[in-house]
Amino acid sequence: MAGAVFSKNARSGLLMVSPPFIYAVALLAVPLGAIVLFSFWTQDYLTLITEPTLANYREAWDNPLYGELLQRSLWIAAAATAVTVVLAFPIAYFVSFHVRPERKSLWLFLITIPFWTSYLIRVFLWKVILGFNGVLNTSLQGLGLIEEPLTFILYNANAVVITLAHAFAPFAILPIFVALERIDRSLLEAGRDLGETTLMTFWRVTLPLAMPGVVAAVLIVFIPTIGDYVTPRLVGGPEGSMIANMIQVQFLRLNNAPMGAALAVIAMASVSALALLFVWLNRRFLRVKQ
């Protein structure tokens, strides 16, 4: 060990981790840097002007279309995250507390299967389910529950939220489940022995201890949803389109890669800022409670 900068163990470890690390640097860190760099360039038809400028960001700030789109995207992503996590929590709780240990992995497997299967077609089927003559409306009309087809569930933000809540379900369930599994069951017994009701035990013991899982679930749903352009495009209609749709259009149709890059940077920065704010608020909130 003496003489070397790193121990033998450390050198072997670095050597072992270097292929995936170099790969991640080359195909993730460098391209991300490139996109930031690119966002300060401009493009005149097909020629790229490499003079650094804030023109794209000024354009994004001045044109109300972009601001509106970003605001709406963040709002939809937040709503979808809230719906996903709130719907997912009882399932994670059910599997962790009410399913026999040997059946738990079967439940988790059942929950993850739909997530792995044909994403495009799944999103498309939500259009079929939620449409004017869709599965939901015809079934509800058939049952005599509604007279007229419901129209507030397709081609708007609601449809996007429902579809995203479906697509990201396992991402929310699994981290919450893991956090719930870690809870020492004797703490709950202690709570009840000390005279708390089941509900209060849940509120004062289970929920705070499950919070790291909930925070992880929120982040792992919120951050990627902002980048989905398939769901808004297929079920969102004009009112439900999101920033990712605009990024895609800038790159692939308007051929204005620098503007697309600037929008991508802005979207990432906003999402990261909100995610950090959420984590910070949560820490603060939990510390006060303890």
Add this chain to the structure above:
Amino acid sequence: MSLRTYAVAYLIFLYLPIFLLPLFAFNDSTIIAFPLDGFTFRWFGELWTTPALHDAVQNSVFIALVTAVFSTILGICAARAGAKYDFPLKRSILGLIMVPLVLPEIIVGVSLLVVVVQLFDWSLSTWTVIAAHVLICTPFSIAILNGAFQNIDTSLEEAALDLGETPVSTFRLVTLPLVMPGIISSLLISFTISLDEFIIAFFLTGAEPTMPVYIWGLLRFPQQLPAVMALGTILVVLSIVLLVIAEYFRRKGLARAGLKDKGGFL
């Protein structure tokens, strides 16, 4: 409402699209709506006679196979390094490798597009898609392989070394058999992810579309939709089969490592 009722209702919500898929795939009508019109195999027959689809499937299967192999190899390196060694900046390095798990896919797609097309002026091809798919599949491989590698009893490897095996032959004879189920599971999962991935492939695909990119093109034509439903049905059945096999091997791996199953890939 009891929690169990809610859980069942939630599962119905999760499986609703998958249940509907075969209904429309076998439905003898070009309109994807209720009421159903009668039973037919003709949409499956149509798939059989569409050469463009066959090319796309071939292309996607090739991409998925190469992706599965590379991301599993990278996953083995990372999982092994994470489990066995201590090195400086370990958390940051492994953290960076796992970032694609939470990064919006469109960001991965556009950033690679910028590098490949605008900076290097290379042309897009099957290999650009593979490069991106390896990037996003590696974290999943690591998540699966971590379970396998973290639980290897190091005394087994030490025993082999003491008995005169080289590090390479020890890895081949002792370590590899122990983690083999994890490797198979990782191969299957990355294959499934790559085969189904659309958002990135749409940006990076060259002249030959992948299967999801081809499906995306079909979604615009109402008369093509029943065939898409048929294709979707085949894909769902196929991915469920692959996942069941992957889950079987993952559990076998855990059992081999003498572990209790904690469930879940992620």
